[in-house]
Amino acid sequence: MALSGFKRAIPPMQILPEEQVLEIQNGVLHVLDTTGVQFESDNALKILEKGGCRVDRGEKRVRFSRRLVEEALAGCPATYTVHSRDPERSVILGGDTLYFSDMPGRGILDLGSWAVRPATIEENRAAMLVLDALPNFHVLCAYTPYFDVEGWSPHMSITESTAAKIRLSTKVQWTGYQEDCELFAIEMAQATSQDIIGISCTSSPLTFGADACESAIRFARAGLPVHVVSGCIMGATAPVTVAGSLVSFSAEALAGIVLVQLARRGTRVSVEDSVLPMGVFSGAPVFGSLAAMLHIAAFGQLWRRYKVPLFANSGWTNAKQMDFQDGWEKSLTTLVIALSGCNVANFHGGVYGELAFHPLQALMDDDVAGTVGRFLEGVRVDRETLAVELIEKTGPIPGDFLTSPHTRAFIRQELFLPQAADLLTYQEWEGQGRKSALDVARERMEAILATHRPLPLPEEQDQEIEKILVKARRHYKDRR
């Protein structure tokens, strides 16, 4: 029995007429066939050439026919299980299900000054426990929750993080790559008999770096899922328009899918829209913006037809604090992701664009996830919920529904109860010490840390993870 996530019971949003979706698709196929995509890896070029792509070795440029793209998509399972070491925590990606992942950060936020600093090992552990405990959180993102943890060298950051996630949570995870560290992640997946999703990120425009290619090939050949991500910047590394950047993004992502399917047919693949607009003065990406929301909506509509699980980001915001802007940017984008038919929203815990993570933010975000997820499940209309007979029986005043068994039977499924939001009456709020949402989240976090114990890793598997860590640390020490 896997984690159920939220089942979308309402039709996905359509912001484009069908003929415009086809225009975008034709643009994508044209780019793939004529411009092509650059792969900075001889290994990848060899695989792509053998698979029938037109390869210019000198330019490292690969061009793809429509047929090859369609064949690759046909090889991708539309829905599939990502196996946890605890079967009850596995997820079934794809279809109409929405799950939530997190948005990691480089460091932890100081709640007084809002400065960002590296997290301690204990803070990393605490944040992991919170994520493991949250009911509306399902998939651990790469680098979770922090990139910078005191005592971890930059070379070991991903590997240490992957191991910490395995030890402190049974929720499934994806992981990053740098300097071949994905080889250690694959070993860890094998040692603990679970899936770890590998990623492959494009270097936009239209380029896959050597390390991105190797990560995709290695995870595919290890029989593990591969997550293809493009984070092109509208106006900088992609056209500034939503339509143009969707063409460029999609060409990159489809090229990545072809590589993965040629490396190993049937590999479980997912795609992530990390596209953002450029700040018109700084040149830096702008998070939580309208342009990103429109892009995600169009992405969802175009990519639903390709039948691969879709991810998008709503966890990053342009706010530097846990404040009003942080709340509305994240919430609106999450709703757009959900309504667009995407399957995973990378959402919990992030403040600003991967700069900071905080477990209190994740606790408050979990309320948004629950609310959006419940919205997606829609309105049940049948004889029982219509309650015509009950209304007839109850009649006008002095009748009421408070004591009706019908109310007790349906109240939990009809309403979503946020855990950190303030639902008190004014009098209750005064009586209970005028607590803010942050105060309530803090109390909830303390309770989680005091009581939540993730399913421990079996002793022999824990030792295997330690051996892999020791090997990795030696490897990077020797390389330095």
Place this chain on the structure above:
Amino acid sequence: MESVLAEIKKQVLAYNRDGVRELAEQALAQGVEPLALVETLREVIAGVGEQFASHRVFLPELVGAAGAMEAGMAVAQAAIARRGLQAASFATVAIGTVAGDIHSIGKNLVAALLSAAGATVLDLGINVPVEMFLAEAQEYQPQVLAMSALLTTTAPEQRKVIERLAAAGLRESVKVIVGGGAISAAFAESIGADGYGGTAPQAVELVRRLVGRAAGRTDGR
């Protein structure tokens, strides 16, 4: 002569690189002094820079104008070199993305803004090996060496360059600044850099500060 210089200004503002290059050659052929050509180009780009600073011009427009300006500047600089003259510039900056890193946009933005501010920019490109940074520092003696790194894995290259500059006895003669997605002020300090810029405009201010110039002066005097 006046009309060709006016047209150059117009074409810079129209982001027309080829047009500016041709007009610059035409201007020289008509007897315009190369230093006057430089002055014209700097004047127009300084105006764009001021509008950018007051948020009336967006970054892509500034970069477009800087690119057109640079096309004309290359023509002027070649003429200056042929005649053994020297153009005024508030700073000479060598800039590049470190080895192993192919990300160019941040570095290009800094280069464009520096040019717009009146600096002479030596753009070494992307994936620049340590040896090339060293060779540039030796040969051209820039006042500032700027390094970009987007990846956490390539950030240590910046440390290597600084260490090699020190070993070669060049560290005192050049200010080193760093930036890029993987870099923080704390990292910059830890590797012994002279400064860190989180954004392209901050990088320009940093260069101005390090070479001892007040903001807003772009005329080389």
